[in-house]
Amino acid sequence: MSNQSVPEKKGWFANLKFPSAYTILFILIAVVAALSWVVPAGQYDRTMNEELGQQVPVSGTYQQVESNPQGIVDVLLAPIDGFYNHQTYEAAAIDVSLFILIIGGFLGW
Numbered sequence: 001m002s003n004q005s006v007p008e009k010k011g012w013f014a015n016l017k018f019p020s021a022y023t024i025l026f027i028l029i030a031v032v033a034a035l036s037w038v039v040p041a042g043q044y045d046r047t048m049n050e051e052l053g054q055q056v057p058v059s060g061t062y063q064q065v066e067s068n069p070q071g072i073v074d075v076l077l078a079p080i081d082g083f084y085n086h087q088t089y090e091a092a093a094i095d096v097s098l099f100i101l102i103i104g105g106f107l108g109w
Contacts, residue, residue: 025079029075029078029079030075032070033069033070033071033074033075033078036067036068036069036070037069037070040064040067041064041065041066041067041068042062042063042064042065043062043063043065044057044058044059044061044062044063045057045058045061045063046058083097
């Protein structure tokens with residue numbers, strides 16, 4: 001048997017690990033909030049499409065509207081607003097999240 005050892009990693013990046021899903025999501029929220037200060041806001045006029053049964057944008061009707069840049073508080077409240085609106089207490093995805101938690105607990109994960 002030889003006494004060859006595995007070469008050690010050198011440098012500041014030797015102990016870095018891939019970030020967690022929460023870290024990646026928070027970074028994405030922060031990047032999109034920063035882009036809300038740079039990218040101009042706009043919208044298209046919409047018309048009802050009877051075939052699809054929903055409103056669709058009309059080509060060539062894009063117009064700029066007043067922007068709503070997101071701040072630090074908006075970034076911190078974004079995960080909470082995903083579950084329910086903290087201003088009106090209107091439920092958004094809290095029912096789906098609780099259902100997944102209950103099913104996960106039932107299955108023993």
